Amino acid sequence: MSSTSILHSQTRKMVSQTQEPNRRKEEEQSSRKWSLQDFDIGKPLGKGKFGRVYLAREKKSKYMVALKVIFKEQIEKYGLHNQLRREMEIQSSLSHPNVLRLFGWFHDGQRIFLILEYAHRGELYRELRKSGHLSEEQAATYFASLTRALAYCHNQYVIHRDIKPENLLLDFEGRLKIADFGWSVQSRSKRHTMCGTLDYLAPEMVENRAHDYAVDNWTLGVLCYEFLLGVPPFEAESQTDTFKRIMKVDLSFPPTSHVSAEAKNLINLLLVKDSTKRLSLQKIMKHPWIIKNANPTGTCMD
Ligand code: AMP
Numbered sequence: 104m105s106s107t108s109i110l111h112s113q114t115r116k117m118v119s120q121t122q123e124p125n126r127r128k129e130e131e132q133s134s135r136k137w138s139l140q141d142f143d144i145g146k147p148l149g150k151g152k153f154g155r156v157y158l159a160r161e162k163k164s165k166y167m168v169a170l171k172v173i174f175k176e177q178i179e180k181y182g183l184h185n186q187l188r189r190e191m192e193i194q195s196s197l198s199h200p201n202v203l204r205l206f207g208w209f210h211d212g213q214r215i216f217l218i219l220e221y222a223h224r225g226e227l228y229r230e231l232r233k234s235g236h237l238s239e240e241q242a243a244t245y246f247a248s249l250t251r252a253l254a255y256c257h258n259q260y261v262i263h264r265d266i267k268p269e270n271l272l273l274d275f276e277g278r279l280k281i282a283d284f285g286w287s288v289q290s291r292s293k294r295h296t297m298c299g300t301l302d303y304l305a306p307e308m309v310e311n312r313a314h315d316y317a318v319d320n321w322t323l324g325v326l327c328y329e330f331l332l333g334v335p336p337f338e339a340e341s342q343t344d345t346f347k348r349i350m351k352v353d354l355s356f357p358p359t360s361h362v363s364a365e366a367k368n369l370i371n372l373l374l375v376k377d378s379t380k381r382l383s384l385q386k387i388m389k390h391p392w393i394i395k396n397a398n399p400t401g402t403c404m405d
Contacts, residue, residue: 137209137218142170149225153177154214158221168206171217178215191217193261194284201252201401203272203282222272222280231268235333239363242330243396244403245271247388248279250323251401254384256281257316266322267300268329277403301345302335306376309346317378323387324373328354331362336374352376365392 145158148169154177159170178184194205204220224230227245231237237245249266256263263281270283305321307314328336336355337348347353354374356362369392372382387393 137207167221169219169221171219173215175213190284199252199255201248201279203280223275224273226269227271227273228268237330239396241403243393244398245279246327247393247397248401250384250387252281253319262316263319265300267303278401302338306350307378309349317381320373320381324370327370331366332360
């Protein structure tokens with residue numbers, strides 16, 4: 104299927120998904136396609152590898168969205184057509200409070216436009232860099248939301264494979280949203296493609312072995328460490344050294360850090376080389392560190 108055909112097949116789903124209008128209105132809308140004319144374009148929100156993201160307002164509903172503009176030339180140049188198609192298909196099929204919604208898409212001669220849920224507070228990465236590290240309450244709240252979102256994804260047979268602070272956005276209440284499904288895959292069998300981001304790779308990926316959902320559980324351990332200490336656990340001067348540290352599970356907590364014993368215990372239960380022995384997502388939610396620290400509303404205001 105060409106990019107043109109998948110783009111054409113996507114119709115006006117956004118209003119029906121966000122505002123639940125009556126059936127007649129819904130039918131009316133589902134027969135129409137999105138175009139740039141449907142939106143007032145606002146300020147730029149950021150710049151990614153293949154284009155820019157703008158704040159936009161759908162003219163009829165006044166609903167605020169983020170409009171991601173991707174240049175077709177770039178997608179063709181890097182041979183990312185299949186990856187983008189998969190990303191769009193997977194993300195638009197997911198509906199969870201902690202997964203960024205992809206409401207729809209459309210295109211013109213040069214560009215592809217993704218209509219995304221607007222995350223007012225932007226990247227969690229920025230928050231982490233600003234404050235150096237997160238408090239145990241903030242970290243546990245984000246971590247619990249992330250675990251819930253991944254449990255939902257795994258239930259739909261989706262493995263994310265690239266969880267990192269840059270791919271986590273925050274809405275206006277500080278609710279975490281997983282964004283960027285560029286490396287995700289929907290499959291019930293083991294996978295072989297080595298992908299993701301160096302510091303967050305699970306040992307089975309580094310060693311080029313088959314992998315499954317448990318790579319996301321490993322990454323949760325890496326992220327929990329980074330939330331609390333400000334740096335990922337296996338950081339090193341060179342890529343080879345990072346790989347070696349991951350394969351040895353060379354994990355340590357600086358003596359000066361103020362990480363609680365419960366948080367260390369959870370990290371140790373996730374950063375386990377044998378993927379079958381990593382703590383399950385269900386057990387994470389019952390871990391004392393989560394029970395004690397996570398805000399049950401999933402929001403984080405500071
Ligand atoms: P990306 O191309 O996805 O890497 O996005 C580039 C930048 O745009 C990100 O780093 C965010 O700061 C911003 N951004 C992307 N998507 C959204 C969104 N849905 N809501 C708010 N900001 C976004």
